[in-house]
Amino acid sequence: MADFVQTLMTALAIGSLYALIALGYTMVYGILKFINFAHSDIVVLGSWISYSLAIKILPVLGLNPHNPETPPPLWVGAVVLLLSMVICGLIGFVIERLAYKPLRRAARLNVLITAIGVSLLLQNVGQLTFVFGSSPQKMPSLIQDRELIRLAFSSGENAQVVVVGLVDVMIFVTSAVLMLVLEYLVFRTKLGTAMRAVSYNPDSASLMGVPVDRVVSFTFVLGSALAAAAGFLFVLKYPTVQQPAHFIWVLLGLKAFVAAVIGGIGNVRGAVLGGFVIAFVEQFGAFYISPNYKDVYVFALLIMILLVRPTGLLGSPLQEKV
Amino acid sequence: MHSRKLAFGNLMKLLRSFAVTGCGLVLVVLAIGGCNKTATDSNEILIGHYASLTGSQATFGNATDTAVHMAVEEINAAGGINGKKMRLITYDDKGDKREAGTTVTRLITKDKVVAVLGEVASGLSLAAAPICQENGVPMLSPSSTNPKVTKVGDMIFRCCFIDPFQGAVCARFAVEHPKLKAKTAAILYDQSAPYSVGLQEEFEKAFVKLKGEIVLKQTYQEGDQDFSAQLTAIRGSKPDVIFIPGYYTEVGSIAVQARKLGIETPMLGGDGWESPKLGEVAGKAFNGCYYSNHYSSQDPNPRIQDFIKKYKAKYNETPEAMAALGYDATYILAEAIKRAKSLSGKDIAAEIAKTKDFDGVTGKITIDADRNAVKAAVMLEMKDGVATYVSTIQPGM
Numbered sequence: 001m002a003d004f005v006q007t008l009m010t011a012l013a014i015g016s017l018y019a020l021i022a023l024g025y026t027m028v029y030g031i032l033k034f035i036n037f038a039h040s041d042i043v044v045l046g047s048w049i050s051y052s053l054a055i056k057i058l059p060v061l062g063l064n065p066h067n068p069e070t071p072p073p074l075w076v077g078a079v080v081l082l083l084s085m086v087i088c089g090l091i092g093f094v095i096e097r098l099a100y101k102p103l104r105r106a107a108r109l110n111v112l113i114t115a116i117g118v119s120l121l122l123q124n125v126g127q128l129t130f131v132f133g134s135s136p137q138k139m140p141s142l143i144q145d146r147e148l149i150r151l152a153f154s155s156g157e158n159a160q161v162v163v164v165g166l167v168d169v170m171i172f173v174t175s176a177v178l179m180l181v182l183e184y185l186v187f188r189t190k191l192g193t194a195m196r197a198v199s200y201n202p203d204s205a206s207l208m209g210v211p212v213d214r215v216v217s218f219t220f221v222l223g224s225a226l227a228a229a230a231g232f233l234f235v236l237k238y239p240t241v242q243q244p245a246h247f248i249w250v251l252l253g254l255k256a257f258v259a260a261v262i263g264g265i266g267n268v269r270g271a272v273l274g275g276f277v278i279a280f281v282e283q284f285g286a287f288y289i290s291p292n293y294k295d296v297y298v299f300a301l302l303i304m305i306l307l308v309r310p311t312g313l314l315g316s317p318l319q320e321k322v
Numbered sequence: 323m324h325s326r327k328l329a330f331g332n333l334m335k336l337l338r339s340f341a342v343t344g345c346g347l348v349l350v351v352l353a354i355g356g357c358n359k360t361a362t363d364s365n366e367i368l369i370g371h372y373a374s375l376t377g378s379q380a381t382f383g384n385a386t387d388t389a390v391h392m393a394v395e396e397i398n399a400a401g402g403i404n405g406k407k408m409r410l411i412t413y414d415d416k417g418d419k420r421e422a423g424t425t426v427t428r429l430i431t432k433d434k435v436v437a438v439l440g441e442v443a444s445g446l447s448l449a450a451a452p453i454c455q456e457n458g459v460p461m462l463s464p465s466s467t468n469p470k471v472t473k474v475g476d477m478i479f480r481c482c483f484i485d486p487f488q489g490a491v492c493a494r495f496a497v498e499h500p501k502l503k504a505k506t507a508a509i510l511y512d513q514s515a516p517y518s519v520g521l522q523e524e525f526e527k528a529f530v531k532l533k534g535e536i537v538l539k540q541t542y543q544e545g546d547q548d549f550s551a552q553l554t555a556i557r558g559s560k561p562d563v564i565f566i567p568g569y570y571t572e573v574g575s576i577a578v579q580a581r582k583l584g585i586e587t588p589m590l591g592g593d594g595w596e597s598p599k600l601g602e603v604a605g606k607a608f609n610g611c612y613y614s615n616h617y618s619s620q621d622p623n624p625r626i627q628d629f630i631k632k633y634k635a636k637y638n639e640t641p642e643a644m645a646a647l648g649y650d651a652t653y654i655l656a657e658a659i660k661r662a663k664s665l666s667g668k669d670i671a672a673e674i675a676k677t678k679d680f681d682g683v684t685g686k687i688t689i690d691a692d693r694n695a696v697k698a699a700v701m702l703e704m705k706d707g708v709a710t711y712v713s714t715i716q717p718g719m
Contacts, residue, residue: 006550007551134377136377150584163583165582239578239603248547287555292513
């Protein structure tokens with residue numbers, strides 16, 4: 001029982017990361033109908049920018065950035081998170097303007113290939129020595145991880161405990177807050193209505209006076225900021241920041257993409273649901289079957305969902321226009 | 323008019339083809355000249371080194387390369403090899419098996435090195451060894467411990483101990499050390515690294531022989547970030563000790579996550595733990611954990627302390643085991659080339675094989691019939707991120 005609850009806790013934390021990244025994929029797809037392959041590289045940028053900011057800010061406060069024994073005040077983490085969200089948001093804006101906007105009227109395949117190009121560019125520029133370098137770095141612990149809750153399931157010799165760490169809770173709470181803000185933005189504001197209008201039919205939206213270009217830009221900024229937040233939370237939990245082209249980032253991006261597809265690509269709530277479903281399948285499979293096939297469970301699920309429900313769990317059935 | 327134009331066109335075509343052939347000829351001549359130059363420049367002996375200067379085993383490669391450079395400088399300052407200077411060419415293999423193959427091919431076919439030094443990780447040595455063997459260029463690995471490495475062929479050597487010995491040392495330490503007295507053990511290993519797979523097999527064999535019981539085996543892969551599933555399972559099996567024969571990047575994350583899950587069980591590992599990054603990543607999480615290694619910088623032996631003093635004076639850091647082994651490997655190779663009849667791979671290999679009682683920083687080194695070194699191991703304990711010396715275990719214990 002203790003093991004079950006422990007696995008559940010891990011799955012919740014990892015699921016919120018997948019969900020945050022999946023949102024970016026799904027929003028861009030919803031509006032432009034293409035998969036932004038450079039999205040996972042924005043997550044990488046988010047992690048590396050968080051790392052770079054942290055090792056710059058800590059010495060200013062008189063703290064040793066490499067010594068994990070002295071936890072900085074909580075606001076440092078918040079500042080790093082917000083700054084990296086803003087920076088990545090801007091980068092997302094620039095990428096859309098320079099790479100995708102000139103192709104607005106081009107075939108969808110051209111945009112897709114451009115996205116792969118942008119992804120390769122970000123991965124390789126990131127490895128340059130004067131950018132991030134190609135060696136893994138240790139993220140300074142901005143939040144001192146400590147036991148928040150310890151649940152004991154029985155007592156005595158065979159006591160089984162569940163340990164809930166502060167970082168896991170922070171990841172879950174931060175992601176939940178961000179997702180609620182997004183939900184509000186998309187379904188309760190004028191801008192959100194514009195986004196949904198463009199997603200439904202860009203041409204008619206444009207005729208109704210919706211500034212399509214501005215809405216698209218805003219979507220990229222929003223998605224990139226969420227990706228940055230995911231990147232920050234990821235290195236908070238796993239403090240080894242791997243080099244920008246490392247396969248763990250590719251795999252992370254791929255799983256988030258699977259989450260978006262499973263939830264129903266283009267559907268904001270579906271992406272969140274998909275993120276958690278993926279994490280549960282992965283973590284419980286790893287624990288109860290074998291950790292060797294952790295990635296297999298995820299992709300097997302994708303195949304099954306595509307066979308049974310090609311539009312995803314919450315996706316609306318495709319309506320081909322005749 | 324028309325015909326003149328045509329003739330002019332033909333002339334141009336002719337001129338152009340001349341120009342192209344000319345350029346080609348010049349290139350060929352240059353290429354031959356270039357080859358001749360490296361081949362006839364008899365004042366230098368080229369040595370190749372392939373190492374992980376970047377990537378998740380970067381501290382291995384950098385430490386080794388620094389020490390190899392230091393040894394080459396010393397050898398050249400002392401007059402070089404039979405009056406010739408040693409020149410080192412190092413390439414970065416990024417800790418990637420494919421890159422290891424590419425870099426070694428380049429060292430052999432383009433740079434024409436007489437011998438190759440490298441690698442630390444057994445998986446990378448295994449990727450490059452067949453290339454050296456096929457081309458008849460001797461390869462001396464400073465620190466790959468998997469037995470398969472030297473089995474590739476008679477051109478492949480190493481100057482460190484091998485995993486059957488290392489696994490036995492760890493198993494005996496787990497059973498006999500007063501702070502451990504282990505009767506049960508769990509194993510968590512990297513199934514993508516031949517080093518890790520081999521070492522855990524040897525540990526299991528030796529541990530079972532000593533009446534120990536392996537209660538659980540779990541695996542991970544290089545680059546994994548989350549180990550909660552494996553650690554939760556290990557926590558449930560309640561072992562006396564956890565054996566983790568991995569490389570430092572993942573081992574650091576494992577230790578931190580284990581302590582977060584409330585696992586206080588001591589952890590045990592091999593020389594893959596040897597890196598300053600380990601203490602940096604995990605710090606106190608590693609208190610009460612042990613690993614086997616090739617040497618200890620705290621060993622009072624004057625040969626070791628002298629090496630440490632020289633290294634510190636030059637690079638301002640304490641050399642880790644990979645540096646000490648790289649240093650020894652360079653000297654063994656230089657001595658062998660000095661004795662060799664010619665610079666052919668065969669002659670050099672024959673002389674490396676004859677290395678006997680070489681007095682290295684990492685102990686007395688004798689290359690045996692299987693082209694491995696037979697020597698002692700040390701056990702180290704992690705104390706607040708610093709590896710401290712516990713004991714030395716001789717071969718044939």
